[in-house]
Amino acid sequence: MKLKPVIVTNNPLTKASLETKYEVIFNPDASLLDILITVRDYVHKGHRLLTHPLMGSIKPNQTPYKSVAVSRQCFDEIDLMSINIIEESILKAQQLIKNKKISIYNHRILEDFSLIDFDLIKNALN
Amino acid sequence: MIKVVHYLNQFFGQIGGEDKAHIEPFVKEGFVGPGMALNAAFKGQAQIVATIICGDSYYAENEEKAKNTILEMIKKYEPDLFIAGPAFNAGRYGSACGSICKHVKENLSIPVLTGMYIENPGVDLYKRDIYIISTKDSAVGMRDAIPKMASLALKLINEEEIESPEKEGYIERGIRINYFASERGSKRAVDMLIKKIKGEEFDTEFKMPDFDRVAPNPPIVDIENAKIALVTSGGIVPKGNPDKIESSSASKFGKYDIEGVYDLTNETYETAHGGYDPVYANKDADRVLPVDVLRELEKEGKIGSLHRYYYSTVGNGTAVANAKKFGQKIAEELIKDGVQAVILTST
Amino acid sequence: MVKEIERAGLPVVHMCTIVPISKTVGANRIVPTVAIPHPLGNPNLSYEDEKALRRKLVEKALKALQTPIEEQTVFE
């Protein structure tokens, strides 16, 4: 059963590339942590997490971008795996960000981060 | 000479038992009670110049005030080191020792040290912040604890390297420090696997977070006469959130009087919780904190009474240490108020 | 929090939606509830039905408090 995804992202490239095919909720002003919290709210309501929020080896305190897919369908039962993963991911991200804040990067590097985030979510959905 | 200030509760300070647990902090020059053995264990390298004695209940109920008063008392002696306890398995005493040590360390930047039994609730609250020597669960462990405390204290003062918890006798603080092992990781893994297969003991190099359990308490026998309290981690607060409880990573809990309240409505109550969609709880907070139903049951005589106060905090993102601390404080107050059972609701 | 209250000697019943999490935090008496945003309610029901549902859950919790247990128990 492949569930229809909704992609929550702050990555303009994810939005631009995937919005023709999928439903994308785009908030360019959201921080990485804001995106995770938005995703958690979906999960609390009964949506399922489809992709791992800490995908990629770039740590949450290194990249500003995050794209996560949740199911479009809202289930009556809350999915335990989804809730575990999103809550643990938020905790881990908070810890790392507290330890060492995201650096300010130049335009080129931001583009690379953006590309990798997009590529990972694209690969996950295909 | 290294100057030491020592902290004791009313009992070890030789003032009295539970009847004196409310005494305010005061200073005695020199050492008192267990301070004598501690002083001797320093072997002339350090000396207890003053002892501060404070009642356990006083400290627990007036933590902010107590710790600042005590800090001022300590400052006068310009000590090089501060030691509290050991508190063994005494819960309030342990929490007080941890709390005052942390406060002194943060404000005076001098080494601090205490001692507790591993299951003392003070351990989990403060082990990350300070060194706590692992002791037996009662004062029979004093003779054991004192030399360890003296030795680690001197090391701290002299800024010597602090070795592993096993070697120094302190409770593991949960701080991960790298070192180069004598075998490469893969060999260590194979060795560990073979031990595990054979059923031999092995030491994992990384403990997954502990899944500590508490034995269930006996049930309520006479519920028709029991006083039942409501506690929630769902963040239900009177409208306007008077205590400004944070929407996540809460640093405090609220205590709210519900005398005469029979129903929570969207005009009177709301949620401070940032973890879930708050619409439903804001519309009718009984959906998280079932005051309406419990009032009915109270009226029908199915429960003795609903406790006059309910306690509320926000569960998500709240540090484990904070959640524990809240739990302890809430439990203490509930017991004092004669509550017999608790319904705790979470979102 | 639930564990500390139990540790202090008071029987606690934990009413929450995600039972495995309740188990992880060390609750002993567990009553599963409806959904995270509204554990003790269901906005799709009428006011009366919702309250009846809530009462049923609370009664279950009271029963849990009166039941002797040896280990973590879920009261379905």
Added chain:
Amino acid sequence: MRLELGKIFIKDVQFSDVTKVEKGVLYINKEELLKEVSGDERLKSIDVEIARPGEEVRIIPVKDVIEPRVKVEGKGGIFPGFISKVDTVGSGRTHILKGAAVVTTGKIVGFQEGIIDMTGEGAKYTPFSKTNNVVLVCEPVDNLPQHEHEEAVRMVGFKAACYLGRAGKDVEPDEIKVYETLPLLEQVKMYPSLPKVVYVYMLQSQGLLHDTYVYGIDAKKIIPTFIYPTEVFDGAIVSGNCVSACDKNPTYVHMNNPIIEDLYERHGKDINFIGCIITNENVYLADKERSSNYTAKLVEFIGADAAIISEEGFGNPDADLVMNCNKIEEKGIKTVLVTDEYAGRDGASQSLADSTPKGDAVVTAGNANELIVLPPMKKVIGHKEAANIIAGGYAGSLKEDGSIEAEIQVITGATSEVGFGYLSAKGF
């Protein structure tokens, strides 16, 4: 499957007019090597440098490290699916230039990482400060897309390693090591009284710059499968993973997988090492479920009593590790996990992004967030300004005197999650 590994110990590498191995020295004809690896129009230039142990040299940013090997007898060739055809490898005889390594460098993305210091504090953390490194400095044409760039540089490394490996084809090895695993049923019969052990080998497979290939195929597209352990010694698994220098497995580490080596050490004595199961670490949760179910099923199917599980990466792979552990332990099969930690600079944070009470036997390769100061080096191969934008470093981490302050996650191989290094961490 039986494989002889003939190790030719290399003490030094020098440029010369002929590429050959003589008395433990690898001589390289630079022109010929360059000719061998060039031809990809995606690369503007390639240069070769040598970095020896103890020299005041820093290589940054490191993309991959590869060991020069050559197939002497038996089917197929090194790096099946890339350099050689997709014949099944892992039997016959392979020669290794032990002590030499090919290192590829070049900025693939702006935030690149991966440092190898040949001396000083940083040298202690990387295994590649002990190898004689032939460094290929690759510069792409302008505006080359990152996928293409990564692939081009990856291929240069493989070609160079094969070219150099060939110099050892007719050289008498200093040491021969034989590894053998029989077909499953025979292997089980061989040591009927010993506990049967399997290695669950998790491969990074999340996407761009996070990929691993098995016989040329992208590991995210495989379902978990069984391989003979000796297949990896011939380069059946290679790295396309450029992120997280400390705990990614460079191709060199896949070729020398230390868990496989150390399981063989006890094979026939304490255990019966019956084989490897490779699995992936995908982003899509349903893929994780499928892969972990499949892995646990295979472990059970082949009748293993115990398993070592290694992961590659942080965050997402922690979830796979925990799922694999839970599902395998639930079948009554004992596990040991190998991981590293992200416990923060002060070491006080929770180390992993997931956990399970079933994971009671864990080997850690250390806390990747630990801070380190790397002293200035006389020579930098690659791009020294990369230190400023290195993952785990931060703006300003490159000091005026050339020293670098950063977390050890920037050092290639510092916290190897297959236990290639000696680093570990303790609770204090």
